Amino acid sequence: MEGRRRNPYELTDESPVYVISVAAQLSGLHPQTLRQYDRLGLVSPDRTAGRGRRYSARDIELLRQVQQLSQDEGINLAGIKRIIELENQVAALQSRIAELTAAVDGAAAAMRQREAQVHASYRRDLVPYQDVQQASALVVWRPKRGE
Secondary structure: OOOOOOOOOOOOOOOOOEHHHHHHHHOOOOOOHHHHHHHHHOOOOOEEOOOOOEEEEHHHHHHHHHHHHOOOOOHHHHHHHHHHHHHHHHHHHHHHHHHHHHHHHHHHHHHHHHHHHHHOOOOOOOOOOOOOOOOOOOOOOOOOOOO
16 A cells, blocks of 8 residues: 555554453453453464553454463463564564565666666777787698608
């Protein structure tokens, strides 16, 4: 959405709209479990001015992922927190790689354009130098006898 201002009332996956009771119902967890996950830093919902928690659709998805890793995979909460941190780090690195790739592509295009300008500026009235290869034949001169 570059060049355009985002509508402040537009809802996205990041919009904090769900109170804790709705988030608990949507994620299939108890509200107390959501509070514990917040204290542990597994899921950090936004806060209202009155300090009430507001969960986004992304937070709900993360709660479901935490539940799946805990119940189905048997991973403890410390391990889940580390997994989430590593996934966030991978996402940030992939974003940085995309930025750097775009910068390198832009620099390469600028270099090619500058190179084309330099080649276009060459004088055409000069004769290009060509290195002449010398023959490597060996000639032996023998005088005739009696001369």
